[in-house]
Amino acid sequence: MLASKLAAQRHRRRPDFGLAQVNIVLLLVLFFLVVGTIVETDELAVDLSETTDLPLERLPRPLLLIDGEGNWALDGAAMAEADVVEALRTPPPEGQPNAVYILAPRDMPADRLLRTMQVLLPAGRTVKLVTLKAGGDE
Amino acid sequence: MSGKTVIGGQMPHATGLSGGAGHTVIGAAMPTSGTRPGDVYLPDPRGDRKAPFALTPLADVMFQLLIFFMLSTSLAPYSLITLGTPVAPTGQSTAEPEAAGGGAQSIVIWHIGRGELRAGSAVLPLDALPQVIPALKEKGLEEILLFTTPVATTQDVATVIEAIRVGEVAKLRLIGKPGL
Structure with missing residues (x-):
């Protein structure tokens, strides 16, 4: 029973979308930095x-x-x-x-x-x- | 005790498992402090991993930066027209100075009006300039003297200068009314 619990824990890792999310937002920030102009x-x-x-x-x-x-x-x-x-x-x-x-x-x-x-x-x-x-x- | 699974309870008959003095240890070394007699330690199946790096605050900061730049920047496409350079003697030439010994071979004089251009007795709409300028260049056009009239607007001047720039005319002089 203990072994089955340990095996279940090993497969419980969910994919992490946080890094991809940060990458996309960073690209958007760079885009606005490059093409934009700060104006009043x-x-x-x-x-x-x-x-x-x-x-x-x-x-x-x-x-x-x-x-x-x-x-x-x-x-x-x-x-x-x-x-x-x-x-x-x-x-x-x-x-x-x-x-x-x-x-x-x-x-x-x-x-x-x-x-x-x-x-x-x-x-x-x-x-x-x-x-x-x-x-x-x- | 990080990285170790602790199972409470006495295991007096842990056959096949190593241990001693009332402790039962499976797999890895037992911590030296904070233990109680009878604790059972199991290795973490995920290994000795450190706490994962929290990406949520980073994402929050990035979103705030993104919103700031989205609101404070302008994506309007701008172009620039050079009207004058300080090196020009009269301050009104927008082209490079002539090479020594090279006089202007062909000069035209245009007067800018509201949406039209007067060249001598001919009146041209400003829309026709992209076709007119290449034809004049084939005839040796090198310099344009551009006068403004009181009815001409900034848009008219910009349209004419743009056509002259695109037509790659060597020299342009923009001349206003005396005593401005």
């Missing part, structure tokens, strides 16, 4: 211009948000134009491109966009416009 909700408030054929990029920093009223916010902090230029004169951290990225509404007058360039370029940084990649033909 305010930075998504404007309807960006759309492009279809340009390559995808991560949303980098510093981000200059220009809202519909023409107010500027650098990385979420509302600033005057002169303060933005002064902040951008500081060299970027090691390994980051020397650029500033503009989030502007798609219906903003182009003249205002060019004026923004004129204001920002003396800061010594490349000016880039952030666009949303719309569904292409593929």
